[in-house]
Amino acid sequence: xxxxxxxxxxxxxxxxxxxxxxxxxxxxxxxxxxxxxxxxxxxxxxxxxxxxxxxxxxxxxxxxxxxxxxxxxxxxxxxxxxxxxxxxxxxxxxxxxxxxxxxxxxxxxxxxxxxxxxxxxxxxxxxxxxxxxxxxxxxxxxxxxxxxxxxxxxxxxxxxxxxxxxxxxxxxxxxxxxxxxxxxxxxxxxxxxxxxxxxxxxxxxxxxxxxxxxxxxxxxxxxxxxxxxxxxxxxxxxxxxxxxxxxxxxxxxxxxxxxxxxxxxxxxxxxxxxxxxxxxxxxxxxxxxxxxxxxxxxxxxxxxxxxxxxxxxxxxxxxxxxxxxxxxxxxxxxxxxxxxxxxxxxxxxxxxxxxxxxxxxxxxxxxxxxxxxxxxxxxxxxxxxxxxxxxxxxxxxxxxxxxxxxxxxxxxxxxxxxxxxxxxx
Amino acid sequence: xxxxxxxxxxxxxxxxxxxxxxxxxxxxxxxxxxxxxxxxxxxxxxxxxxxxxxxxxxxxxxxxxxxxxxxxxxxxxxxxxxxxxxxxxxxxxxxxxxxxxxxxxxxxxxxxxxxxxxxxxxxxxxxxxxxxxxxxxxxxxxxxxxxxxxxxxxxxxxxxxxxxxxxxxxxxxxxxxxxxxxxxxxxxxxxxxxxxxxxxxxxxxxxxxxxxxxxxxxxxxxxxxxxxxxxxxxxxxxxxxxxxxxxxxxxxxxxxxxxxxxxxxxxxxxxxxxxxxxxxxxxxxxxxxxxxxxxxxxxxxxxxxxxxxxxxxxx
Numbered sequence: 001x002x003x004x005x006x007x008x009x010x011x012x013x014x015x016x017x018x019x020x021x022x023x024x025x026x027x028x029x030x031x032x033x034x035x036x037x038x039x040x041x042x043x044x045x046x047x048x049x050x051x052x053x054x055x056x057x058x059x060x061x062x063x064x065x066x067x068x069x070x071x072x073x074x075x076x077x078x079x080x081x082x083x084x085x086x087x088x089x090x091x092x093x094x095x096x097x098x099x100x101x102x103x104x105x106x107x108x109x110x111x112x113x114x115x116x117x118x119x120x121x122x123x124x125x126x127x128x129x130x131x132x133x134x135x136x137x138x139x140x141x142x143x144x145x146x147x148x149x150x151x152x153x154x155x156x157x158x159x160x161x162x163x164x165x166x167x168x169x170x171x172x173x174x175x176x177x178x179x180x181x182x183x184x185x186x187x188x189x190x191x192x193x194x195x196x197x198x199x200x201x202x203x204x205x206x207x208x209x210x211x212x213x214x215x216x217x218x219x220x221x222x223x224x225x226x227x228x229x230x231x232x233x234x235x236x237x238x239x240x241x242x243x244x245x246x247x248x249x250x251x252x253x254x255x256x257x258x259x260x261x262x263x264x265x266x267x268x269x270x271x272x273x274x275x276x277x278x279x280x281x282x283x284x285x286x287x288x289x290x291x292x293x294x295x296x297x298x299x300x301x302x303x304x305x306x307x308x309x310x311x312x313x314x315x316x317x318x319x320x321x322x323x324x325x326x327x328x329x330x331x332x333x334x335x336x337x338x339x340x341x342x343x344x345x346x347x348x349x350x351x352x353x354x355x356x357x358x359x360x361x362x363x364x365x366x367x368x369x370x371x372x373x374x375x376x377x378x379x380x381x382x383x384x385x386x387x388x389x390x391x392x393x394x395x396x397x398x399x400x401x402x403x404x405x406x407x408x409x410x411x412x413x414x415x416x417x418x419x420x421x422x423x424x425x
Numbered sequence: 426x427x428x429x430x431x432x433x434x435x436x437x438x439x440x441x442x443x444x445x446x447x448x449x450x451x452x453x454x455x456x457x458x459x460x461x462x463x464x465x466x467x468x469x470x471x472x473x474x475x476x477x478x479x480x481x482x483x484x485x486x487x488x489x490x491x492x493x494x495x496x497x498x499x500x501x502x503x504x505x506x507x508x509x510x511x512x513x514x515x516x517x518x519x520x521x522x523x524x525x526x527x528x529x530x531x532x533x534x535x536x537x538x539x540x541x542x543x544x545x546x547x548x549x550x551x552x553x554x555x556x557x558x559x560x561x562x563x564x565x566x567x568x569x570x571x572x573x574x575x576x577x578x579x580x581x582x583x584x585x586x587x588x589x590x591x592x593x594x595x596x597x598x599x600x601x602x603x604x605x606x607x608x609x610x611x612x613x614x615x616x617x618x619x620x621x622x623x624x625x626x627x628x629x630x631x632x633x634x635x636x637x638x639x640x641x642x643x644x645x646x647x648x649x650x651x652x653x654x655x656x657x658x659x660x661x662x663x664x665x666x667x668x669x670x671x672x673x674x675x676x677x678x679x680x681x682x683x684x685x686x687x688x689x690x691x692x693x694x695x696x697x698x699x700x701x702x703x704x705x706x707x708x709x710x711x712x713x714x715x716x717x718x719x720x721x722x723x724x725x726x727x728x729x730x731x732x733x734x735x736x737x738x739x740x
Contacts, residue, residue, distance in 0.1 A: 063516055118728045122460055122515065126655055130724040133648055137717050142705050253644075257527075264520060294535060300527035307521045308506065311513045358535045 010182070017178055021171070037170040038242070043282045044174075044181040045238045046262065050274035051188050052231035053259040058268035059197060060224045061204030062117075063125045066132025067232060067259050069112065070105045072251030073135070074233025076145060077104025078240045079152040085160060093162040098180050098237030105233015106226060113225035117218055120207065124221075132253050139248035151247030154240060167241070177238050184234050189271055191227065200224045258285075261299055265306050267313020276314050294359050301351075327418035336410045340403045346396030353389035427558035432677045434557075438566045440673020441573035442635070445628035446646065447653040447665050448580060449621030455660035456596065456617050458515050459507065462522040465647035466529040467495050467622040471629025472638045473537055476544035484547035492626040499622025503615045526643065534640045541639035569631050576624065577666065584662070593617060652723040658736020668734060672719050679715030 021040060024033035049071050056062040078101035084090050092100065116127045139146040146152070156167050165172050191197050202210040203217040210217050240246050249255065258281060266277020281299060288295040310317055324330055360371040361380045371378045378385050450464045471491050478487035502525060510521045545551075546565045553561035584590040596603040596613045604610040636642065649672065657668035686707045690696075726733060 061516075063519070115724060115728050119731055122519070123655075123727050123731050125460070125519070126651060127724050127727045129648060129651065130720040130727070133720045134717055134724070137714075137720075141709060141713060144705050257523075260520070260523075294531060297528060297531035297535070300524050300531060304506070304521060304524035304528065307513075307517055307524060308509055311517055355535070358532075362535055362538045 010186070014178070014182060018175075021174065032169070032171050034170050037174045039282070039286050041170070041174050041177045041238075041242050042286070043279055044177040045235050045242065046258070046282055047275045047278040048181055048184045048235035048238070049232055050259050050262040050266070050278045051185060051271075052228045052235065054263050054268055054271075054274045055188060055191070055200075055224060055228040055231065057260075057263055058270075058273075059192060059204065060200040060221060062120060062221060062225070063260075064116075064128040064256070065125055065253065065260070066128035066130075066135070066256055067228070068253070068255030069128075069132050069135045069251050070109050070229040070232040071236045071239070071255065072139070072246070072248075073108045074101035074105035074229075074236030075240050075246040075250050076152060076236075077101055077107075077233070078237035079154050079246045080145075082154040082156065082158070082240065083152070085158055086155065091160060093160050094156065094158050094165075094167055094241075095162050095176065097156075097241055098234045101237020101240065102230045102234040105236060106230040109226040109229020109232075110222075113222050113229065117221035117225050120217075120221065129253075132251070132256055136248060136251045136253065139251050146248060149248065151245055153245045156241050156244055173242055176241065180234060180238055184231050185275075188231055192271060196220065196223055196227075261303050263313075265299075265303060265313060267315035267317075267319075269312055270315045270319060273313045273315030280314070292356060292359065294355050297355060298352075323418040323422065324414050327414075327421045329414050329418060332414055333410070336403075336407045340400065340407055343396045343399035343403055346392050347400060348396075350389050350392030350394075350396055353385065354393065357385055357389060427560070428681055430557050431560050431562075432681050433674070434562060434566070436674035436677035437670065438569055438635075438673070439677060440670035441570055442628060442632045443649065443653050443673055444666055444669035445573050445576060445632075446625050446650045447657070447669050448577070448662060449624035450650055450654050451657065451659070451662060451665045452617055453621045454654060456593065457507075457518075457614055459518045459522065460515075460651075461618075461621075462519065462647065463502065463525040463529060464522075464621070464625050465643040465650055466526045467499060467625035468629040468632065468646055469533060469638075469640070469643040470498065470529065471495050471626030472544060472633025472642065473533055473542070473629075474626070475630040475633060476537075476542050476638055479544070479547075484549075488627075488630055491630045492623040495626025495629070496619040496623030500615055500619035502622075503618040507618070508611060508614075526647070530640055530643055537640070539640060541637050544634045544638040546634045565635065569635060572627070572631055576627070580624075580662065589616075649719055652719040655723050656719075656726055656733055658733025661733070661735040664733055664735030675718055675722075676715055679718055680712045682711050685710045 017040070021032055021037055024036035025031075026033060049067075052070075053064065053067045056064050056067070078097050081090070081092060081100040082097055085092050112131055116124055116131060119127060140148060156173070159166075161167070167173055167176065199210060199215050199220045202213065203215070203220045207217045210220070236246075236250065239250065262277035262281040263274045264277070265280055266275065267273030280302075284295055284299050284302075288298060292298075306313060312320070321330065321333075324333065356371060357378075357380050371380055446464065446468055449467075450461060453459055453461050453464070474491035474494050475484070475487040478490055502522075506521060506525070507518060510517050546563075550563075550565045550568050552564050554564040554567050555562055584593065592603065592608050593613055593616075595606075596608065596610050600610050603613075633642075653668045653672050654665060656672070657664035657666070686709075687704075690707065
């Protein structure tokens, strides 16, 4: 019973995630929306990937620029295993294919980790950058394992399922992804409680003291790296099952950068930050890229804003509200937030307009597209829309500055109150 | 012999181009501890600025104006961005420049389009300077060598013989002491960052028409420049110079020698066939892995000698 009480949040999340696709269910045709399911499966896979990235960055303070290598190599291993199962060489249930990916990631994490974890800090980041470049170049060079530019294709429908499911529909795959995402997230959560997880924190914060306690920080880093490889590999195995193909861009620097963006935007400090960040990044990637050529620009600007103003990330920002929430004063913040909303929206509008105007004058024009808002084509060469954009941006910025000052006063006063209250009780 | 001399010259040109980029990054990295991911973006911006300027007033004004513009961009990034991020630590600074690099790449795509722009060598220098063994050596490459050699000399003299250079060196090792003596250390940082960015911009101006001016040029050049800086060692301009030339030569010569490990084994009487274990790795020829060699070298040097060739401290 206490187990249930302690983990109600996980169960609630599982229930919500299982129910969520039914919002997009096409009742007339009696089937799920393929787009929504693929999107959510992608979020699941990328969340595992981002969490495993955070095992290095958040927990151990190791910034990796080549984490996708472990993800991608895990995916390649899983793809080869599936093809071997298909050929009848070995037997493995479909449900355990991600585990094969995980073991692949574990192996490569062990081997590459031996090199990378010899250093820490910037040197570690540079080694992983180099390894990332090496592997992604090798992926195009060696046909046998990587399949060249075409990659390795698989057919996920196997007759070896433990549950008797054939995984022909996206819904079945989604359930599998969800199950593995929860298993992996729970294991990673547990790992933070283990001595290894704690020592990773210690080696991050003060590696000399960690040495004095009697641990070899290098071995801690290596083990942490290997384990992160295992979980990234699980993500890779699931990726193969969803898309039935794995190509060289799973090991590319862009994939590694995605994890970095997700973790930093979500917040590397807490455990759930990366999940939040993944949702934001994948939604921006899939949603905005349908509408705009410039999705990466938006993600990049969001990233810069987070690094400059909120290095704790979205999850950290939410966490900052905890003392006020405990004091029961959260509703006093509603009005200041509402007042800051219009200028923030103005800045957003001005910025998006400016970006889109620029994008449509060059890339859009080259692709023969026209910029239209609510059905009306906007002439990107006339000065009017540009003027509106710049004016909205400038006025919004000035207005937000004023509101931010008022907000800060209110925030500080509330924090003071909350502290007093906590001291009194 | 013919191939050797031509490759040597081309390797030198490429190496000097790398050095123009890497010297600025070395200064920034050793002084401020910031691994500037946006450095190669400044190289790209330099090339694009020069292209646009040369459309209106020609190449020669662009040679001056474009680096200055890049330097201004760099100063703005340092003053309004990096300085704020500085208190969150080195990782935050690195991530900040990473974000800047992403944004600059997209901004360039949106301003100049996705395709390469026709940024060409100026007509004045568009002639073969001399011939060696029947191969022409373009005058523009000699011009590139000249510019980069001048720049190397200027940096060297500036850092060791001028007052500003001495203050920079002091701020490099003892920022608190330099500031206590009345020097404005944040301003020195801005100056160094702007100068480094301007140098990268200059490299872009003369490298953009030697290579291709396209939105991906920053992301292809960026990692190589890191390799050079790490390989040469922190805080050492000489190491950076040697590493640049070495990388330039390695990359150029790797394209020329069409050999593989299998050929080497054949000399010892071992023949590699398709059924030999690791046959694929053994039969890969040198030109195919030429682009990989710098990264291999970077990983190895970081693992076994983290201070690089002539560095004064570990990376």
